[in-house]
Amino acid sequence: MPKNKVPWFAVRQDLSGRRQSLLALLSFALPIGLWCLVSYVPSIWHPDVRLHISAEREGSSTVYTPGNHLGKDHFQRFVQTIREQNLEIQRYWRGEQEVTEPPRMVRRSNQRVLRQIGRFAVANGWLERDERQDDEKLFEIWRGLAEGELRGREQRLTEENLEILRANWAWLEEMETFSAAALPAIPLQQLLPQGRPANPVFLPNPHDVVLSWWDLFSEEPTGEGKTLRERLGYSLRIVFSGFLLSCLIGLPLGVLCGTYNLFSRLFEPFVDFFRYMPAPVFSTLLVAIFGAHDAPKIALIFVGTFFQMVLVIAKTTRLLDRSLLEAAQTLGAKNRHLVLKVIVPGVMPNVYNDLRILLGWAWTWLVIAELIGVKAGLTEFIETQGRWRNFDLVFPVIITIGLIGFATDQLLAFLRRFLFPWEPKGYRLSLNWLTEGHRKE
Amino acid sequence: MPITLPSYREQAPEVKERFDRLKQRPVKMEVRGLYKVFGSTDGPVTALQGIDFTLHRREFLSVIGPSGCGKSTLIRILAGLEIPTSGEVSVDGQVVRGPGADCGMVFQSYTLFPWLTVKQNVMFGLKIAGNSSNKAEAEAREWVSLVGLERFENSYPNQLSGGMKQRAAIARALANRPKVLLMDEPFGALDAQTRANMQSYLLEIWRNVDVSIVFITHDLDEAIYLADRILVLKANPGEVEELIEVPVPRPRATSQFLEPPFLATRKRLEALIHPPEKSLKQRLKISRMTEVGDDVE
Ligand SMILES: Nc1ncnc2c1ncn2[C@@H]1O[C@H](COP(=O)(O)OP(=O)(O)OP(=O)(O)O)[C@@H](O)[C@H]1O
Ligand SMILES: [Mg+2]
Numbered sequence: 163m164p165k166n167k168v169p170w171f172a173v174r175q176d177l178s179g180r181r182q183s184l185l186a187l188l189s190f191a192l193p194i195g196l197w198c199l200v201s202y203v204p205s206i207w208h209p210d211v212r213l214h215i216s217a218e219r220e221g222s223s224t225v226y227t228p229g230n231h232l233g234k235d236h237f238q239r240f241v242q243t244i245r246e247q248n249l250e251i252q253r254y255w256r257g258e259q260e261v262t263e264p265p266r267m268v269r270r271s272n273q274r275v276l277r278q279i280g281r282f283a284v285a286n287g288w289l290e291r292d293e294r295q296d297d298e299k300l301f302e303i304w305r306g307l308a309e310g311e312l313r314g315r316e317q318r319l320t321e322e323n324l325e326i327l328r329a330n331w332a333w334l335e336e337m338e339t340f341s342a343a344a345l346p347a348i349p350l351q352q353l354l355p356q357g358r359p360a361n362p363v364f365l366p367n368p369h370d371v372v373l374s375w376w377d378l379f380s381e382e383p384t385g386e387g388k389t390l391r392e393r394l395g396y397s398l399r400i401v402f403s404g405f406l407l408s409c410l411i412g413l414p415l416g417v418l419c420g421t422y423n424l425f426s427r428l429f430e431p432f433v434d435f436f437r438y439m440p441a442p443v444f445s446t447l448l449v450a451i452f453g454a455h456d457a458p459k460i461a462l463i464f465v466g467t468f469f470q471m472v473l474v475i476a477k478t479t480r481l482l483d484r485s486l487l488e489a490a491q492t493l494g495a496k497n498r499h500l501v502l503k504v505i506v507p508g509v510m511p512n513v514y515n516d517l518r519i520l521l522g523w524a525w526t527w528l529v530i531a532e533l534i535g536v537k538a539g540l541t542e543f544i545e546t547q548g549r550w551r552n553f554d555l556v557f558p559v560i561i562t563i564g565l566i567g568f569a570t571d572q573l574l575a576f577l578r579r580f581l582f583p584w585e586p587k588g589y590r591l592s593l594n595w596l597t598e599g600h601r602k603e
Numbered sequence: 604m605p606i607t608l609p610s611y612r613e614q615a616p617e618v619k620e621r622f623d624r625l626k627q628r629p630v631k632m633e634v635r636g637l638y639k640v641f642g643s644t645d646g647p648v649t650a651l652q653g654i655d656f657t658l659h660r661r662e663f664l665s666v667i668g669p670s671g672c673g674k675s676t677l678i679r680i681l682a683g684l685e686i687p688t689s690g691e692v693s694v695d696g697q698v699v700r701g702p703g704a705d706c707g708m709v710f711q712s713y714t715l716f717p718w719l720t721v722k723q724n725v726m727f728g729l730k731i732a733g734n735s736s737n738k739a740e741a742e743a744r745e746w747v748s749l750v751g752l753e754r755f756e757n758s759y760p761n762q763l764s765g766g767m768k769q770r771a772a773i774a775r776a777l778a779n780r781p782k783v784l785l786m787d788e789p790f791g792a793l794d795a796q797t798r799a800n801m802q803s804y805l806l807e808i809w810r811n812v813d814v815s816i817v818f819i820t821h822d823l824d825e826a827i828y829l830a831d832r833i834l835v836l837k838a839n840p841g842e843v844e845e846l847i848e849v850p851v852p853r854p855r856a857t858s859q860f861l862e863p864p865f866l867a868t869r870k871r872l873e874a875l876i877h878p879p880e881k882s883l884k885q886r887l888k889i890s891r892m893t894e895v896g897d898d899v900e
Contacts, residue, residue: 494728
């Protein structure tokens with residue numbers, strides 16, 4: 163069968179199902195690809211340096227630890243400072259200058275030099291996370307590095323640092339095994355700060371986000387603090403409680419307003435006025451009325467969606483073709499039957515769409531709802547972690563919220579076909595992006 | 604050879620006898636002194652003025668008239684969907700005060716309930732009238748097959764063609780056993796072929812059902828082919844021009860279209876509906892949009 167393909171640019175014509183699905187996938191692949199590109203190609207952007215090894219600057223109160231991000235320029239100056247400090251130290255070594263500090267102090271700072279490679283060793287898998295300050299093991303790692311037995315896979319020492327390390331080792335190796343008291347009483351050179359180009363903390367790498375997503379959501383309850391799954395459950399409960407409550411009152415009221423002029427004139431003007439007061443302005447009031455826990459949160463989502471809902475549903479109801487009502491009347495339908503057998507089923511498909519949009523609103527209000535009274539749920543987590551600049555933890559949660567919203571909406575779009583089999587094709591608010599294209603008439 | 608047509612008033616004996624019998628039958632619907640005035644921005648518009656007529660049992664009445672003469676307004680008043688400014692409509696002696704099951708209606712636009720299948724649509728009125736589901740379903744089946752839609756009884760309206768939709772709508776209206784069936788240009792949106800089929804269908808159905816029909820159309824042939832009597836309205840304001848008794852004998856067939864009684868009636872209707880041909884000078888001036896060569900004419 164010869165195929166007449168629709169050209170890629172055809173005004174208001176559908177492309178083939180395969181192409182549509184391909185494009186739908188691409189619409190996700192493009193931003194993700196861009197993110198990967200920015201994250202993994204060091205020549206693109208990467209304005210920061212993420213420290214593997216840090217050092218101490220004399221007379222500076224700001225302390226950097228491995229994992230911190232520094233601007234590139236700042237990092238260069240940092241390295242230069244330490245180099246200059248090391249030159250000073252070499253003067254002690256050459257005997258050009260007397261050590262004035264008491265040996266106890268010198269030994270303590272030398273111990274800190276020894277520990278400079280703590281995180282670095284952990285990253286390379288030579289140490290467990292809690293052994294970072296285990297000097298005896300660190301000492302053995304220094305030996306390994308100095309004698310060339312350890313090289314490092316994840317992170318490596320620069321040549322310059324290796325030289326510094328070997329020079330230090332010449333002083334240290336006399337000890338045989340580590341003992342704090344046997345540390346040299348002459349200052350050792352500090353390793354220079356080292357790191358790899360990185361993007362600012364607010365843009366973590368994709369794989370870090372995926373890994374922390376996995377960590378966060380596979381976390382088992384421990385009793386102290388809430389796991390993310392518990393938080394997610396909580397947030398879902400708040401959203402859906404608020405939304406269902408809205409539906410419970412808003413749907414019937416909306417349909418009544420759309421049906422009877424009496425209800426329309428009695429309720430809609432006030433509702434119309436009320437909806438212009440954004441829900442968050444009621445937060446303190448709601449806390450005062452409902453206490454600090456779940457109730458005001460649910461109430462806020464209710465306030466945020468209810469008033470919109472009444473108006474939207476009333477409007478949708480009024481849009482129902484009058485002639486259907488007239489036809490029903492000539493078939494003997496009166497008040498109750500008209501409402502229950504014509505208006506309700508007639509507006510259902512459109513109301514369903516309205517509710518999908520309003521559910522999106524409910525998620526928006528959730529973010530504010532969870533911050534009023536006692537903070538809780540996913541938003542509290544985002545807020546705290548964001549404040550600590552743990553964006554690799556914030557991202558997974560944000561994305562999860564997006565995914566849940568998207569999945570719910572796609573599910574509802576998918577169910578539509580079964581709920582309203584009479585609806586003509588192509589009469590949809592939003593498509594079921596990933597599956598729709600393949601359906602052929 | 605010029606053909607001389609008989610007058611449309613001349614009735615063959617069997618036709619005359621038929622009309623005598625028809626007028627003996629009880630009156631189903633009586634319309635007295637109907638006025639309808641719409642308020643509009645440029646003053647009141649009189650849509651209907653002094654309409655009177657009676658509809659007998661099992662009578663088929665067509666209403667024709669130029670566009671905008673108030674046909675739809677009239678039928679909506681008959682159905683109780685619109686309140687007349689003055690005058691009244693009664694069905695079986697009962698004044699119509701609002702829409703109800705007595706007057707079934709088939710609209711020009713498709714008004715099947717899109718969320719119900721054809722069968723469920725037909726069951727709608729039956730169930731509202733309090734029939735049990737089983738009884739309603741059995742009756743609906745009969746009606747659906749009467750209009751020839753058995754194969755589509757479980758289809759939704761949007762899966763049907765225009766003609767099928769109107770047949771389903773007729774079944775839905777008739778299933779309710781209305782005293783009067785009101786039809787507002789029900790075949791207006793159909794193509795000529797389907798329309799012709801639908802007309803035959805309607806006559807066939809009507810022969811088997813005890814119902815009086817008011818049928819609005821602007822198609823003269825359709826009006827003559829279907830009706831016992833034709834109510835001709837004129838526009839501005841909508842008034843009864845004439846009530847014509849169609850001299851074409853029943854049962855009707857499309858072959859009658861060319862017979863003298865039919866042609867005579869048609870000629871009369873033409874004269875009533877279409878004003879005398881305007882002189883050439885008065886014709887609308889249409890600027891020539893294309894170069895039309897002489898050889899085309
Ligand atoms: N709701 C209304 N308000 C104001 N004027 C109306 C209204 N409905 C009808 N009219 C007027 O009444 C007149 C008759 O309208 P109607 O629809 O009954 O005509 P019609 O004979 O059915 O025309 P058509 O053959 O085009 O369907 C028109 O002049 C129209 O403008
Ligand atoms: Mg009309």
